[in-house]
Amino acid sequence: MTCDLRLRDARSVARIINLAHRLNCRCTRIEASSAGGDTRASLTFDGPALALTRLRAQIDRVLEYEAPEGARAAS
């Protein structure tokens, strides 16, 4: 599962990676850049299908709390 994310807070990348490991997934690719309070990250995760579904939902919740207005993740 690949998630292309736009975040307000660069630290959210770390939060999401930690979440992945907690949910029995692995982060297999990380690309991120941050400038002017806008962080863009492309993350790829591997894991059981159910765990990835749960991770996707948790990422959406992090985004709801942290993403700039109107920005949402694209898988």
Next chain:
Amino acid sequence: MNGAQAAVAALEREGVDFIFGYPGGTIMPLYDALFQHAVRHVLCRHEAAAAFAAGGYARSSGRVGVCCATSGPGATNLVTALLDAYMDSVPVVAVTGQVRTELMGTDGFQEADVCAITQAITKRNFLVDDASQIAPTLAAAFALARSGRPGPVLVDIPTDVLKAQAGELEAVAAPPSRSAVPRASDEAIRSAVARIRAARRPVAIVGGGVRAGAVEAFRTFVSLLGLPHASTLMALGAAAPDDPHALGMLGMHGLKAANKAVQRADLVLALGMRFDDRVTGKPDRFARGAAVIHADIDATEFNKIIPADVTLHGDLRETLEALVAELVRSPVPRFDDWALEARALGGPLPSDRVDDRILSATDVLDRFFAALPADAIVTTDVGQHQMWAAQRARPAQPRRFITSSGLGAMGFGFPAAIGAQFANPGAPVFAIVGDGGFQMCLPELATLRRYGVPAKVLLIDNQNLGMVRQWQELFFSARYSATNLADNPDFAAIARAYGIEAFSLSDPQHAAATIAAFIDHAGPALLHAACHPTENVWPMIPAGMTVDDLMEARA
């Protein structure tokens, strides 16, 4: 004004009347700004208690609870209570001091990276590096704490930023707007109603989401249908105390009728609940024959544990009102016969009174709840007394029964009662605690004394870490490892040393009179009930099992 003054002004703007906290080096500028301020500071005796008190304030009132602490150990002592608030969706804002900016990252004295530490247990946290941003950041923190699924937010402020000039508060920008509250689609509502109409044995399970202003809508909904309904620990009080279709709490120590009705249901309506493992036991055997309609404000909960046939993503009150509106467009089905059948699946709570000459905890609690004023707020700590209380409490509203549900944090009950009392100064407030948890927060007796808080403590002392002891008895071959507290102190003497009235009860013959005197006492008080050491909580569904494995007594 400086950053600390801006912070206090921002708190005042949010309507904060009390902050629960403990001072220390880096947070001193904030304490200076609080000195003789209209926003009152409540000095607790431990930061954890301050944060639990903020949680009790929030849980009992629906308003945001606020706590503060200094950097390092002060901040880390907040962690358990922040997780408690996160697990139970309680709006709390924590303000922590941080070492001055130039020391950050140097392992400075009392430095802790509290933002990193709390990242996984807060909705969001902020490190403020510009004094002019303190007020807008606090505004954003409050908006986030109370919006959507409520939860804790932490704001960490270096001490030099608290001292720096912040400009005038009037210049503060409005907090960033949040995304609109989701609303269940018309199609989903129609689908849910079609499922309800087709059902023969539907059961509603109401959860903590009902606290978000949905109590009346829930009562209207279940009353319209004559629908039997069970409650999670978080939602006790959602049903009216005299509701004939209420089955009580379900789950590990839930009532038999609630658990059996859910297991026999052909439709489960999960309303603002998240299928905690203490509710479901073994998920793939939970309500096996039932379709599931799941309503929640947090889409993360859908299909997390139990697959849903229909999901209703939105505010629970609005969802329930939409369901009612759709239902009344045609003749409304009634489930009274099934509700009667469901209630009949239960029976009286099993008794475990080993020796009638020794005080029984459940007898104490039966008498206590029978004598309790209707407007009382009850908090509990965690353990056997919590489950006994949850089985017996009949609160008129969910905000009148307050407990650490998801986290199960010992040491919660007493400080939560203090917070609840500050939020509800006219209400009778009681903390039910065990001898283990009470000793985690015992110094808060000083907080009761200092502020004249009339909250009362009912101490169920069985000289054991009772719930762990029960599990050792049942599942660890009665090998009682580190659960015996036979060397407990004289709790009544300790209370008196703090200037708190104390009642002692050990003779069952004196229970009624002593409990009545305790409840009627005008000020803060402790009732020390010396109870049987091996009384167990029944019924019990062992962890990871189902209602088919329900135990009502020792084997």
